[in-house]
Amino acid sequence: MLKINVRGENIEVTSAIRDYVEKKISKLDKYLDSNANVTAHANLRTYPDKTTKVEVTIPLPYLVLRAEETSPDMYGSIDLVTDKLIRQIRKHKTKINRKSREKGYKHLDFTNENLDDADAEENKIEIVRTKNIAVKxxxxxxxxxxxxxxxxxxxxxxxxxxxxxxxxxxxxxxxxxxxxxxxx
The missing domain is CATH 3.30.505.50 (Sigma 54 modulation/S30EA ribosomal protein, C-terminal domain)
Known part of the structure; x- marks a missing residue:
């Protein structure tokens, strides 16, 4: 179950803002292991130039998901941060599944629900250049x-x-x- 901790800096976190953050971030719950006890930390900031910054950090056992977005529209930033986190989950889910198949691990941090195989192919990591350096x-x-x-x-x-x-x-x-x- 995903718990959400919402904190504001230079802004009062109203119930409407809190509800919107919780509604959006709780969408991530379907991608996480249902047995996991995870807390998402959402930090909302406003600046004197009327821009807002939304940061969300989700510490998992072997991974920290983190995204931030700055824009004049706080609700838009919350939407963009949620999208970034979903992409990160998909990318890492693919990586974890590949590694677990190679090494024979049985426990995964992400469920297989709602993730397309097309995403797995799209997020395949390919190293295109190797560079050797001499540290001085x-x-x-x-x-x-x-x-x-x-x-x-x-x-x-x-x-x-x-x-x-x-x-x-x-x-x-x-x-x-x-x-x-x-x-x-």
């Missing part, structure tokens, strides 16, 4: 400079101090993020 020791500032010089959105490097593999990336807000990859 450097600090994060140099890695950001290298990323900018190459015109990429991310850059992989070896941290000169820790010898860990790290990734710097450009965030949507134009700032930078750092992923520190720790080997277990």
């Amino acid at each position: 020791p450097m600090d994060s500032e140099e890695a950001v400079l290298q990323m900018e010089m190459l015109g990429h959105n991310f850059f992989i490097y070896e941290d000169a101090d820790t010898n860990d593999i790290n990734i710097v990336y450009r965030r949507r807000d134009g700032k930078y993020g750092l992923m520190d990859i720790n080997e277990n």
Whole structure:
């Protein structure tokens, strides 16, 4: 059963908005395992320029579904986020079913109902290029400079101090993020 937690920032979540979010997101319940105890977190924001942002996150046992949409129409954003989540579920359902057949897993997170075989073919992942890279020791500032010089959105490097593999990336807000990859 899918539970829905609706939260608002700079907006009062009225019963009409809450009902609309719950109605739309509850459509996802038919794609999820009926035995799963899942909570969807919906975050609604309004900005001073009258745009709204809708973010929905659904943590599952081995996967986190997340979608966001920004537009002047909150209800339209809710519809678009729901569509994005359905596409993600279909894509991952196909991937999980393929892997489970290969490895012999019996438990799946998604049901087979309401998903077309055409979607499975459409969402097939095909790697069209493989690129080998040599990671060089450097600090994060140099890695950001290298990323900018190459015109990429991310850059992989070896941290000169820790010898860990790290990734710097450009965030949507134009700032930078750092992923520190720790080997277990």
